[in-house]
Amino acid sequence: MTQGVTSSGWLRRYGAPLAVGIAALVIAVLALRLANDARASLPSTEMAAARGPCLLPAEQMRRAHMDLLLHERRVAVREGIRNPQASLERCVTCHATHDAAGISLSANDPRHFCRACHDQVAVRVDCFSCHRATPAIAAADTETAR
Amino acid sequence: MSARPDPGRRDALKLALAGGVASALGPGLFLVAAPAEARAPGLAASSAQRWGILIDAARCAEDCSLCVQACSDEHGWTVGGPPGREPQWIRTVAATDPVSGRSVRLPLMCQHCALPPCADVCPTTATFRRADGIVLVDRHLCIGCRYCVMACPFNVRFFLGDAVDNQRPHSPRGKGTAEGCTLCVHRVDAGGEPACVEACTTGAMVFGDLNDPQSAIRDSLASLPATRLRADLTLGQSVQYRGL
Amino acid sequence: MTAITLDQLDAAPRRLLPVVVGLGVALVCGGTAVLIIETMGHHVTGMTSLVPWGLPHIFAYVLILAASGALNVAMIASVFRRKVYETLEPFSAMLAIALLAGGLSILVLDLGRPDRLMLTMTHPNPRSIFAWNIVLYTGFMATTAAYLITLLDGRFSRFFGATSGIAFLWRFVLTTGTGLDLGILVAREAFNSAIMAPMFISFSLTFGLAAFLLLLPTAAWLRGGTPDRAVLQRLGRLLALFVAVSFYFAVVMHAFNIYTPQTRALERFLLLDGGVYTALLWGGQVLIGTAVPLLLVAMGRPISAAAAVMIGAVATIYLYVIVGQAYPQPLLPGMQISSIYGDGTVAAYVPSLTELLLSLGGVAVALSVLLAGCLLFRIIPRRFARAGAPGAGLQVAT
Numbered sequence: 001m002t003q004g005v006t007s008s009g010w011l012r013r014y015g016a017p018l019a020v021g022i023a024a025l026v027i028a029v030l031a032l033r034l035a036n037d038a039r040a041s042l043p044s045t046e047m048a049a050a051r052g053p054c055l056l057p058a059e060q061m062r063r064a065h066m067d068l069l070l071h072e073r074r075v076a077v078r079e080g081i082r083n084p085q086a087s088l089e090r091c092v093t094c095h096a097t098h099d100a101a102g103i104s105l106s107a108n109d110p111r112h113f114c115r116a117c118h119d120q121v122a123v124r125v126d127c128f129s130c131h132r133a134t135p136a137i138a139a140a141d142t143e144t145a146r
Numbered sequence: 147m148s149a150r151p152d153p154g155r156r157d158a159l160k161l162a163l164a165g166g167v168a169s170a171l172g173p174g175l176f177l178v179a180a181p182a183e184a185r186a187p188g189l190a191a192s193s194a195q196r197w198g199i200l201i202d203a204a205r206c207a208e209d210c211s212l213c214v215q216a217c218s219d220e221h222g223w224t225v226g227g228p229p230g231r232e233p234q235w236i237r238t239v240a241a242t243d244p245v246s247g248r249s250v251r252l253p254l255m256c257q258h259c260a261l262p263p264c265a266d267v268c269p270t271t272a273t274f275r276r277a278d279g280i281v282l283v284d285r286h287l288c289i290g291c292r293y294c295v296m297a298c299p300f301n302v303r304f305f306l307g308d309a310v311d312n313q314r315p316h317s318p319r320g321k322g323t324a325e326g327c328t329l330c331v332h333r334v335d336a337g338g339e340p341a342c343v344e345a346c347t348t349g350a351m352v353f354g355d356l357n358d359p360q361s362a363i364r365d366s367l368a369s370l371p372a373t374r375l376r377a378d379l380t381l382g383q384s385v386q387y388r389g390l
Numbered sequence: 391m392t393a394i395t396l397d398q399l400d401a402a403p404r405r406l407l408p409v410v411v412g413l414g415v416a417l418v419c420g421g422t423a424v425l426i427i428e429t430m431g432h433h434v435t436g437m438t439s440l441v442p443w444g445l446p447h448i449f450a451y452v453l454i455l456a457a458s459g460a461l462n463v464a465m466i467a468s469v470f471r472r473k474v475y476e477t478l479e480p481f482s483a484m485l486a487i488a489l490l491a492g493g494l495s496i497l498v499l500d501l502g503r504p505d506r507l508m509l510t511m512t513h514p515n516p517r518s519i520f521a522w523n524i525v526l527y528t529g530f531m532a533t534t535a536a537y538l539i540t541l542l543d544g545r546f547s548r549f550f551g552a553t554s555g556i557a558f559l560w561r562f563v564l565t566t567g568t569g570l571d572l573g574i575l576v577a578r579e580a581f582n583s584a585i586m587a588p589m590f591i592s593f594s595l596t597f598g599l600a601a602f603l604l605l606l607p608t609a610a611w612l613r614g615g616t617p618d619r620a621v622l623q624r625l626g627r628l629l630a631l632f633v634a635v636s637f638y639f640a641v642v643m644h645a646f647n648i649y650t651p652q653t654r655a656l657e658r659f660l661l662l663d664g665g666v667y668t669a670l671l672w673g674g675q676v677l678i679g680t681a682v683p684l685l686l687v688a689m690g691r692p693i694s695a696a697a698a699v700m701i702g703a704v705a706t707i708y709l710y711v712i713v714g715q716a717y718p719q720p721l722l723p724g725m726q727i728s729s730i731y732g733d734g735t736v737a738a739y740v741p742s743l744t745e746l747l748l749s750l751g752g753v754a755v756a757l758s759v760l761l762a763g764c765l766l767f768r769i770i771p772r773r774f775a776r777a778g779a780p781g782a783g784l785q786v787a788t
Contacts, residue, residue, distance in 0.1 A: 010766075073286055075190075077282065077284045077286070078274065078276070078284060079190040079191060079276075079277075080185070080190055080191030080276060080277075080278070080331070080335055081188055081189065081190050082335055083188070089315045089316075092315075106311070129320040129321060129322075130285050130310075130313065130318040130319055130320030130323065131313065131318045131320075132312075132313045132314070132315045132318070136314070136315040226730060228438075229438070229440060229730070229731050229732030229737065229738075230438025230439045230440035230441065230731075230732065230737060231433060231438055231439075233439060234730075234731050237729050237730060237731050237733075238729060239721065239727055239728070239729040239733050240727065240728050240729065241721070241722050241725040241726070241727045242725060242726045242727075242728075243724075243725055244724075244725070244726055254721070254729070254733075263575070263576060263577060266515075266517050266518065267517075267518050267519065267520060267574075267575075268515055268518055268520075269510045269514065269515055269518045269520040269521035269524065270506075270509040270510055270513045270514070270515060270521070271513050271514075271515045272509075272513075287506070287509050287513055288502070288503065288506075289501050289502065289503045289504070289506045289507060289509055289510065290501045290502015290503045290504075290506075291497075291501055291502070291520065292437075292442035292443060292502070293518075293520050295439055295442040296442055296443060296575060296577070296578065296715065297575050297576075297577055298577055299576060299577035299719055300577075300719065300721060301439075301440065301719055301731070301733065303439070304439040305432065305437075305438075305439050305442055305502065306431075306502075307431045307432030307433040307435075307437070307438075307502075308431045308433045309431055321431050321502070322428075322431070322432075322501075322502030322503045323502060323503065324502075375721055375722065376720070376721065376723075378723075379576055390722060
């Protein structure tokens with residue numbers, strides 16, 4: 001007599017409730033996410049308005065900045081096509097935030113420009129594990145080792 | 147049937163002829179330019195150029211480490227430390243002949259091989275050879291498996307096992323990725339030369355375009371012998387040595 | 391016709407609790423080690439840029455080789471039609487999946503950036519054996535699982551022939567790839583050779599059968615019975631054969647390296663001057679890994695022989711992988727070289743506690759998967775078919 005893969009038939013007994021439970025969990029999380037689309041309450045950040053416009057208007061930039069980054073990093077690194085206007089260094093220089101003493105904040109500080117939004121939407125910013133997160137100050141930075 | 151080619155084919159032939167003449171004459175138009183020219187913004191690196199370094203070990207001075215210090219300042223790594231712990235993008239190696247006692251000194255960095263074992267074994271194409279011969283690590287793709295570090299015959303690939311901060315803006319480096327000499331690609335793309343070559347005061351290091359018959363490096367290679375480390379491996383390194 | 395019965399482990403026999411607790415502790419320790427390494431960086435381990443692959447990779451290789459070899463027991467019955475081993479097929483397949491899961495878990499968790507593992511799938515390098523290995527390893531688990539399903543569920547038994555054939559071929563490609571992983575590295579003289587492929591096939595047969603001979607009696611003991619001594623003796627003699635063949639490959643490799651001037655100094659180091667590495671070769675690979683198992687099998691003690699083989703396995707893989715990295719590379723052959731980076735000297739490598747915990751955690755993953763398989767599915771043979779019984783097919787008693 002042939003038999004199922006498990007003799008106790010636990011899959012047959014608990015399979016349906018398990019699938020329903022997982023589906024319910026997924027739907028609940030998605031619903032909460034959509035309900036909490038807190039676009040209106042995004043934190044404002046100090047802008048270096050005098051340094052000129054960004055590549056795109058703010059609303060478009062919020063949606064598209066990752067696409068721009070992915071494109072630029074591929075053509076810059078793998079093909080050697082450098083576009084200083086779209087470099088991460090320029091982004092970091094314009095969008096630098098400072099503490100009370102006037103020192104630029106690194107990406108470890110939640111007040112960093114990228115962290116301010118990314119912490120709210122709970123998306124980890126990976127760029128600054130390698131890239132410099134603060135503007136380079138010409139002389140001092142080249143003298144100190146890490 | 148007409149004996150002359152039809153108009154469409156005639157135009158195509160003209161175009162091909164023009165293209166052939168242009169590509170034959172084109173490189174010659176740059177004969178009088180400097181060995182390393184800044185690429186116009188928006189132009190990709192191409193195999194028309196092949197960057198290389200020629201090192202004359204006989205001119206490498208005793209107790210000199212200017213090239214090492216320059217690279218360290220340029221890219222932000224620390225010279226020294228327990229062997230294997232700190233990446234040493236460039237280091238000086240002393241070699242002694244056990245029979246004659248003659249010793250020689252040479253700087254050792256990524257050899258930028260034409261057939262790089264590191265690029266062959268990288269599972270994600272993070273380590274790759276750019277069209278102009280520079281072997282780079284695309285740290286966006288590096289998963290930190292260290293297979294490339296295993297594969298390098300010269301021990302010039304390094305794994306960054308420690309968190310980094312205060313990176314140079316032109317040289318991103320991060321924990322958990324592989325790295326090595328980049329031939330100062332950021333300088334080369336802007337028409338300059340690597341920091342180590344620039345820092346050498348004895349003229350032991352010459353940088354240039356190996357594909358440019360008028361470059362100083364080609365002149366030097368054509369007139370005097372040079373060799374590659376582990377030439378038996380036929381890796382076709384862009385870094386060559388003389389006086390070993 | 392003898393009915394063959396396969397059993398599940400009961401839910402809570404008294405013998406099971408210490409095993410579960412032990413595995414849990416090992417898993418927690420392994421997980422902690424991973425967290426430490428990932429947050430603090432690999433500088434807390436003994437692995438450096440000179441010796442980038444360490445103890446975790448040793449254990450991973452042993453587990454992966456044992457995985458492909460563990461399936462071999464099932465293949466003796468399925469592909470080579472030796473009916474006396476038919477009851478061992480499901481356990482063998484489950485063991486293969488479990489060991490590979492353990493080995494793979496170590497490799498993945500030791501990465502500098504394990505969060506980027508998917509890049510091996512989205513940006514694979516077709517020239518990289520490592521990239522192919524990811525496909526081969528996951529494919530191996532899938533093909534072996536398919537084979538296992540045809541064994542356990544009668545509704546799919548018509549696919550038995552196809553799945554066993556595919557699994558058999560896949561396993562050879564996988565082990566060849568694992569051997570060439572190391573063999574194609576021109577930088578590492580100690581193992582830069584095509585012989586790594588067949589040698590690893592031989593190692594996989596040895597380690598896999600040893601793992602089987604250790605874990606099947608353990609599972610049977612947990613179930614409350616003892617497996618057939620006669621079959622164990624037969625498998626023990628097979629283990630002796632595999633041990634001898636592995637030794638043959640090792641001797642050939644060393645003889646070749648001694649004869650070749652380029653590698654003579656390396657062989658001298660391995661066989662005479664290498665300190666701990668020489669001890670691992672003679673004490674680990676030759677004595678505990680080869681001589682002792684052969685002796686124990688001759689004395690009729692196959693399980694002890696299997697234990698000795700596994701200890702020798704770790705020693706052997708450790709020896710070759712570490713020496714291959716630590717031995718100085720000949721930048722200028724014939725010249726003595728030195729630098730502040732240790733060029734020209736044997737690099738130091740001392741495994742750290744985090745590496746050991748990670749490695750043991752991977753073993754615990756393998757054993758946990760195996761335990762889960764024993765609890766969920768009927769794979770432990772209670773009695774073996776008598777040899778020569780005609781048409782002794784696989785039947786599952788209700």
